[in-house]
Amino acid sequence: MDKEFDCVIIGGGAAGCFAAIEFARRCPDARVAVLERGSRPLAKVAITGGGRCNITNSFADVQSLERVYPRGHRLMKRLLYRFGPEDTFAWFEREGGGAGYAG
Secondary structure: OOOOOOEEEEOOOHHHHHHHHHHHHHOOOOOEEEEOOOOOOOHHHHOOOOOOOOOOOOOOOOOOHHHHOOOOHHHHHHHHHHOOHHHHHHHHHHHOOOOOOOO
16 A cells, blocks of 8 residues: 555544545545544444534524533534534535435
């Protein structure tokens, strides 16, 4: 296997795979590698739930991010300002994996 890459992403979870896809889209000639310690990339995505890890949920009824994300509300506020649930749904729709926004 060739070991020269333009971008190496550590972690094959949702964020790592998202970053790799976006990097490859923005730099189509770049060679991107995703390194995952576990045996299956995206394995944790299949088992997450409860709304905490799924930002594709509607935030229409959320009145306090601090109550919903007690350990990360400041970060979530900044992230959702730049890339919110509607953006997430649009991204999945473009990728062919969306089921429509139910916000």
